[in-house]
Structures are given as structure tokens and as C-alpha cells.
Amino acid sequence: MADLDLEKIVAELRSWPGLVRKKFAGKLAELVDEFFGEDAGYFTLDDHEVVFTVDGIWHRVLEEDLYWGGFISILVNVHDVYAMGARARYAVNVISVRDTNALESIKRGMLDAAQKYGIKILKGHVHPDAPFNSVEVAMIGFAKKGCLIKSNTARGGDSIIVAVDTLGKPHGRLIFNFDSTDKPAEVLRRQFESMVVLAENRLVSAGKDLSNAGIIGTIAMMLEVSKKGATVELEKIPKPGNVDMVQWLKSYPACGFCVASDQPEEVKKVFEAHGLKAEVVGEVNSSKVLDLKYKGAIKTFYDFRKESVLGLF
Structure with missing residues (x-):
């Protein structure tokens, strides 16, 4: 799929079952009230x-x-x-x-x-x-106390940082599960500890783990519940060399996060010190539209003014 253009990438990602299934979350919103989207x-x-x-x-x-x-x-x-x-x-x-x-x-x-x-x-x-x-x-x-990272508090002007362990491989026939769990326990635990350091030092305004919705799908969920938009550059997303772009964007990695922050360089240092590859991939804005940029082209992925990743309308 190396020759896919942005329009085809967007179509592939929007139809990915891991993302489509998130629409059913909205049916449970009233059950969890203020915790919806977290x-x-x-x-x-x-x-x-x-x-x-x-x-x-x-x-x-x-x-x-x-x-x-x-x-x-x-x-x-x-x-x-x-x-x-x-x-x-x-x-x-x-x-x-x-x-x-x-x-x-x-x-x-x-x-x-x-x-x-x-x-x-x-x-x-x-x-x-x-x-x-x-x-x-x-x-x-x-x-x-007072040191939680929430999903719905991304702010306009924040950088979006994606951090992930790229040293692994797709898990057998489950090619959208990226398995990097063959490392020693202390290495794996240290990767996750990065989020505690970010929280306790108040370096991020919002964040989520990279889930079954895929990398772009997870960013979309964070933006939707924050009532924000962004332009995300696909070529800046950290990626392993053994997986193509579309497969990677659909994948659930064994350790990965997206966060919003006005201190991106400090955030990157924390992630990298804990064994994750981290890059700034975009910037939060007030548009309520998530656009993707790839090889000079820009296309809307989700317009939260008209549609909902999480099935809110």
C-alpha cells in the first residue's frame, strides 16, 4: 500500500472496524456521565x-x-x-x-x-x-491527588505528541496488534511510567493511550471530547520499518500514547528517556475538524461539527 494517496488512506482508516465500533460508546454516555470519553x-x-x-x-x-x-x-x-x-x-x-x-x-x-x-x-x-x-x-x-491526565482537556495551540514503542513486530495472524512485549519486565514497566512522570510534572493538558481505534482514531477521540480540531502530519508519526503506513495507523501497539502539551520538547524528552520514540505530529486548534496531511496533500478525516467518532449524534 506504499503508493496509496491521502484520499485512499482516509477511506481505509474511516472504515477500520476498530474505529467504527467506537460509535457504540455514545449509547452508554448517560451511564458514565462526566467520565464519558475517558x-x-x-x-x-x-x-x-x-x-x-x-x-x-x-x-x-x-x-x-x-x-x-x-x-x-x-x-x-x-x-x-x-x-x-x-x-x-x-x-x-x-x-x-x-x-x-x-x-x-x-x-x-x-x-x-x-x-x-x-x-x-x-x-x-x-x-x-x-x-x-x-x-x-x-x-x-x-x-x-490532583495529578490525573484527562482526555477532554486539550487546548488550542497545544502540540500533539505521539509516543510509541516501535521495536517489535505484528503479532502472528493478528497483524494489527503490534507486539513489542518480548522485552524484560523492567523495560516495559518503565515505558508506562512515562505517563506518571508527565502527570506529576503537569507537562500535558490531555492524553490517551493508543487504542484499537488506531493512532489517528485515538487522536480523533481526544479532540472530539475536547471540542477541538487539529491538522496531523502522517509522515511525522513514529513508525517501525517493518509495517506499511496504513497497517501501522490501524494498529494497536503494545505501548503507545498521544498527548497534547504546550511543552512538547520537555514531553519528548520524558518519553524518550523511558524508551519510547516520540514526535510532534500536529497542533490543536479550535476548528472542531481533524485534517490529515500527507505528501503535501490535506484532507479532512473527521468534522466533529457534523459527525461523531464516539456516536454522540
């Missing part, structure tokens, strides 16, 4: 912010690789907690399986991920005779 909910307890999130793994992942489904059931929650500037600590789970072989594969993946990322699994529930395989995990973490 990577996790939170509340204050004494001198800490308690951050709480939950995720279920896409059936397409489990159909291809049960072990990996178990592994990322922990990883995606770690992402969500650290995206808020908190440290992920404890988890509970619900597993449904067709047979004991599936249960063992999912369990091994969860245990390996929990060990790598320092997560204590406190409780679980299993349905051993389900007509399908599924895994859901809820996770809790802690941040210093």
Missing part, C-alpha cells in the same frame, strides 16, 4: 486519585490466539490506567470458555502479562461451559 473512571481517596477501568477482548482476537487474548486482557487495562497518569496495580476478571484447553491458554496469557507489568490479580470468575470464549478484566490503579 480511558478510566476515577475518584479521590485521601491523598490519592483512584483510577478504575474495565475492558473486554474483541472476539476476533480470541478466535485467532487465546493466549494473546489473555495477555492483552491485562495489557489493555494497564494502558488505560497509565494513560490517566496512574500506576496500575490490581485486577479482577471474568472468563467464559468452551473447554479447559481454552481456559488454560487464556489463563497463561493473563499470568504472563500480570508478571511482566506488576499486576496482582485479586479475584476471578469462570463460566466453564459457555458456547463461546471471552475474557473481561477490571483494573484499579493509583495516582497522586
Whole structure:
């Protein structure tokens, strides 16, 4: 797909199921109220912010690789907690399986991920005779009081920085899962710690983890809930050499974030010191339109005045 023009890239990304499925989030907006659009909910307890999130793994992942489904059931929650500037600590789970072989594969993946990322699994529930395989995990973490990174607070004039671990490869047949988890635990944990440093030093105004919606889809969600727009330059996004542009923009990386900041050079230094490749890819504006720029061409990706990534209208 190296010869794709920008119009085709936009069409590919807008039709990506990982992004299209986000439209159903809006149907739950009234359930979570002020936390809608955030990577996790939170509340204050004494001198800490308690951050709480939950995720279920896409059936397409489990159909291809049960072990990996178990592994990322922990990883995606770690992402969500650290995206808020908190440290992920404890988890509970619900597993449904067709047979004991599936249960063992999912369990091994969860245990390996929990060990790598320092997560204590406190409780679980299993349905051993389900007509399908599924895994859901809820996770809790802690941040210093007043030191949370939210999704809906990007400001006009902020730089948009994308930071990601590009030293990995697509995971088997799941080519849109970019796997860089074969590093030592201390390396992986340090990458995530970058968001805590940014939060505690108040270096960013908003942020999200790079999710199943893809890199551009994640930026779009941050801008929509912030009621802002931007122009993002695709060629500036950090990218591994072993994945083409469109595949990469659709990918869920094992560690990656997008943030908005008026101190981009300081933010880049923090990310790079923690083992992530980081670049300024655009600037937040008040247009409520997300434009993409590629090889000199510019095209609108989403116009939040007329349409919603998150299904709000």
C-alpha cells in the first residue's frame, strides 16, 4: 500500500472496524456521565486519585490466539490506567470458555502479562461451559491527588505528541496488534511510567493511550471530547520499518500514547528517556475538524461539527 494517496488512506482508516465500533460508546454516555470519553473512571481517596477501568477482548482476537487474548486482557487495562497518569496495580476478571484447553491458554496469557507489568490479580470468575470464549478484566490503579491526565482537556495551540514503542513486530495472524512485549519486565514497566512522570510534572493538558481505534482514531477521540480540531502530519508519526503506513495507523501497539502539551520538547524528552520514540505530529486548534496531511496533500478525516467518532449524534 506504499503508493496509496491521502484520499485512499482516509477511506481505509474511516472504515477500520476498530474505529467504527467506537460509535457504540455514545449509547452508554448517560451511564458514565462526566467520565464519558475517558480511558478510566476515577475518584479521590485521601491523598490519592483512584483510577478504575474495565475492558473486554474483541472476539476476533480470541478466535485467532487465546493466549494473546489473555495477555492483552491485562495489557489493555494497564494502558488505560497509565494513560490517566496512574500506576496500575490490581485486577479482577471474568472468563467464559468452551473447554479447559481454552481456559488454560487464556489463563497463561493473563499470568504472563500480570508478571511482566506488576499486576496482582485479586479475584476471578469462570463460566466453564459457555458456547463461546471471552475474557473481561477490571483494573484499579493509583495516582497522586490532583495529578490525573484527562482526555477532554486539550487546548488550542497545544502540540500533539505521539509516543510509541516501535521495536517489535505484528503479532502472528493478528497483524494489527503490534507486539513489542518480548522485552524484560523492567523495560516495559518503565515505558508506562512515562505517563506518571508527565502527570506529576503537569507537562500535558490531555492524553490517551493508543487504542484499537488506531493512532489517528485515538487522536480523533481526544479532540472530539475536547471540542477541538487539529491538522496531523502522517509522515511525522513514529513508525517501525517493518509495517506499511496504513497497517501501522490501524494498529494497536503494545505501548503507545498521544498527548497534547504546550511543552512538547520537555514531553519528548520524558518519553524518550523511558524508551519510547516520540514526535510532534500536529497542533490543536479550535476548528472542531481533524485534517490529515500527507505528501503535501490535506484532507479532512473527521468534522466533529457534523459527525461523531464516539456516536454522540
